[in-house]
Amino acid sequence: MSFAPLLLEIKNLHVHYAVYGGRLKVLDGVDFHMRTGEKVGLVGETGCGKTTMMKAILRVLPMPPAQIPQGEIYFNGRDIRKMSGNDLQRVRGRGISMIFQDPTAALNPVFSVGEQLGAVIQYSAERGKALSHQEIHQRAIAALQEVALADPERLLRSYPSQLSGGMRQRVCIGMALATHPQLLIADEPGTSLDVTIQDQVLRLLRTLVAEKDTSVILITHSLGIVREMTDRVYVMYAGDIVEVAVTPNLFANPLHPYTQGLISTVPRLTGGGIASGIPGRIPNYLTPPTGCRFHPRCPHVMDICRAEKPPAYRVDDDHEVACFLYRTENRV
Amino acid sequence: MSLLNFLVRRIIYSVFVLLGLSIVIFLIARVMPGDPARMAVGARAPQWVVDRLREQMHLNQPLVVQYGYWLSDAVRGDFGLSLITQRPVTTDIKEFLPASLELVFFSGLLSAVGGIGLGIVSARYKDTWIDNVVRVFSYFGIVTPSFVFAILFILLFGFTLNWLPIIGRVHEQTAVPPLVTGAITVDALLAGQFGTFFDALRHLLLPAISLAMGSIAQEARITRSSMADNLSKDYIASARALGIPERVVMGRFLLKPSLIPTVSILGLDIASTLSVAFLVELIFNWPGLARYGMNAMLHKDLNAISAVILVLGAAFVTVNIIVDIIVAQLDPRIRLSATRSA
Numbered sequence A: 001m002s003f004a005p006l007l008l009e010i011k012n013l014h015v016h017y018a019v020y021g022g023r024l025k026v027l028d029g030v031d032f033h034m035r036t037g038e039k040v041g042l043v044g045e046t047g048c049g050k051t052t053m054m055k056a057i058l059r060v061l062p063m064p065p066a067q068i069p070q071g072e073i074y075f076n077g078r079d080i081r082k083m084s085g086n087d088l089q090r091v092r093g094r095g096i097s098m099i100f101q102d103p104t105a106a107l108n109p110v111f112s113v114g115e116q117l118g119a120v121i122q123y124s125a126e127r128g129k130a131l132s133h134q135e136i137h138q139r140a141i142a143a144l145q146e147v148a149l150a151d152p153e154r155l156l157r158s159y160p161s162q163l164s165g166g167m168r169q170r171v172c173i174g175m176a177l178a179t180h181p182q183l184l185i186a187d188e189p190g191t192s193l194d195v196t197i198q199d200q201v202l203r204l205l206r207t208l209v210a211e212k213d214t215s216v217i218l219i220t221h222s223l224g225i226v227r228e229m230t231d232r233v234y235v236m237y238a239g240d241i242v243e244v245a246v247t248p249n250l251f252a253n254p255l256h257p258y259t260q261g262l263i264s265t266v267p268r269l270t271g272g273g274i275a276s277g278i279p280g281r282i283p284n285y286l287t288p289p290t291g292c293r294f295h296p297r298c299p300h301v302m303d304i305c306r307a308e309k310p311p312a313y314r315v316d317d318d319h320e321v322a323c324f325l326y327r328t329e330n331r332v
Numbered sequence B: 001m002s003l004l005n006f007l008v009r010r011i012i013y014s015v016f017v018l019l020g021l022s023i024v025i026f027l028i029a030r031v032m033p034g035d036p037a038r039m040a041v042g043a044r045a046p047q048w049v050v051d052r053l054r055e056q057m058h059l060n061q062p063l064v065v066q067y068g069y070w071l072s073d074a075v076r077g078d079f080g081l082s083l084i085t086q087r088p089v090t091t092d093i094k095e096f097l098p099a100s101l102e103l104v105f106f107s108g109l110l111s112a113v114g115g116i117g118l119g120i121v122s123a124r125y126k127d128t129w130i131d132n133v134v135r136v137f138s139y140f141g142i143v144t145p146s147f148v149f150a151i152l153f154i155l156l157f158g159f160t161l162n163w164l165p166i167i168g169r170v171h172e173q174t175a176v177p178p179l180v181t182g183a184i185t186v187d188a189l190l191a192g193q194f195g196t197f198f199d200a201l202r203h204l205l206l207p208a209i210s211l212a213m214g215s216i217a218q219e220a221r222i223t224r225s226s227m228a229d230n231l232s233k234d235y236i237a238s239a240r241a242l243g244i245p246e247r248v249v250m251g252r253f254l255l256k257p258s259l260i261p262t263v264s265i266l267g268l269d270i271a272s273t274l275s276v277a278f279l280v281e282l283i284f285n286w287p288g289l290a291r292y293g294m295n296a297m298l299h300k301d302l303n304a305i306s307a308v309i310l311v312l313g314a315a316f317v318t319v320n321i322i323v324d325i326i327v328a329q330l331d332p333r334i335r336l337s338a339t340r341s342a
């Protein structure tokens, strides 16, 4: 695995939101990398900046209010942030595609499923290859069948408001896969659905991803899903990556106090609350805590934690943690 | 089927609106001081003439019965004689309405094209000087009444630059096409008189722009802000993230949802230009219905007033139906909910 080429690498990414009264300093120097074929999980409680980070990768953050004062994002060795419009468009879709968190918001309410899916298929076709209406239609049907949607002909003519939540979610998955991406970002797929349907959706996603051998970033609140579906996990707290490890290690040997809190709250297979184990709330991003952003909630807080931001320490191969409790280890 | 259903429902609804309006008009006409019979025959006619006329006009019957007579006449297009012109009101309306409709239609066209166009440009170049210019223009356009624009344009394009005519519907020496619809541009085209068509168009330009300025400004503002709002929606981020090119995202997936509020407001604007057109018609000496109605009011010409208000009401309702159809075309949610509940 670790010999596969680097697919995505993020260095020191900062994202702020300009709001009334100041700037929300949400991402505070995020580092992230993954190799081709890897399935990487990203967990962290609500508001910690997961969606922000994914939208930054694809350059689809709403600007304003979002700003990116610093950071590099390499995809296949090229910095996405420096790409021209054309190159960027080629990365989007065929390179990286994304299943958005809320399928209802991600579908355009005034276009039919066929119009939206058709456009995605049309523009993600290989360069210089214009598809006929016929081909687009066939591929659209195939994309819907792939996500196990019945009566695709009728679905293509339907509008999002005519579909159930589960169907919208499947349509979104179908659209994201219709581009045959190298890297699929799935932002909490199924969270808006009830537990049984969510389960079906995740099962489906897992099968599809396994079939196609797509690289995946899976965002979720549920540690059960992470355990089942990912090779490696990033744990995020308040805009910082606090720990990363191969999945079994993280569960066997969580190092960061925040991760330990997460894991001690035994998760069910689906659902399973993050943040239920640790008292306190995610800090306010206008004036985030100094030093380690977790210090107001940390049971092991030391003086240095309030003064300095902990760097990442390598505790083991494939296991890094950003916490001063591991000062004796090698800095990354 | 769905659209037909929608249409039938809207039309039935509109008939009730117009009936309500007719009751109001009738009551207002009846409670106005003065005896309609006496007004009709003049102050010097003997009392027995007035009495006989009162009998003929059913003025001695209960109000409900009077309304019944009035309505059945109105439905047949009989609003009685106009005090001013001494002709049947219907004849007057047939003469003046087409000129007004032509003006309002043209000004509506300018509002739609100009307003939406400026709005798109403004949104596309958001927060640049172009956007700022459009925004400043919008504020002026919204707060300035149309007659001020009319006077400014007459001074600028009529007198100073001498580019465009400022009076009437065609030049005195232009051959007027045979009367078909009453809209000179349309009639000229029907008759194949292109010279007349362009002359009529030139005459339309200044009054139509004066009328349209307010709503161009309004439409530009609304289009810009709804595009700016929708730009941060997830469906735009998603379309981009899935590799759809920027021009398609903007020109298709952003534009269509953003036009919905614009079209709704545009309909209201066009409908209300019908009634505010009188000053512009007056200034440009445009023989239209708004001017006729204004005159009728100044002279307490009740028959004419009732007819004009009812015609304006009908026009208002029609424009609204058309707008509803366009909005339903743009927005499947409205279309679908209309069929579902039908």
Ligand SMILES: Nc1ncnc2c1ncn2[C@@H]1O[C@H](COP(=O)(O)OP(=O)(O)OP(=O)(O)O)[C@@H](O)[C@H]1O
Residues within 6 Å of the ligand: A017, A019, A024, A026, A044, A045, A046, A047, A048, A049, A050, A051, A052, A053, A062, A065, A066, A101, A285
């Ligand atoms: N458009 C925006 N304007 C201002 N603040 C924003 C905006 N989008 C996100 N934020 C803020 O950024 C922070 C991170 O948001 P983000 O959506 O990335 O979190 P998340 O980890 O995806 O949470 P969740 O699990 O609930 O999806 C939140 O505090 C949120 O309030």
Ligand code: SF4
Residues within 6 Å of the ligand: A256, A257, A258, A292, A293, A294, A295, A298, A299, A300, A301, A302, A305, A310, A322, A323, A324, A325
């Ligand atoms: S750095 Fe300090 S405050 Fe932060 S998690 Fe480690 S011990 Fe706790």
Ligand SMILES: [Mg+2]
Residues within 6 Å of the ligand: A050, A051, A052, A101, A187
């Ligand atoms: Mg999120």
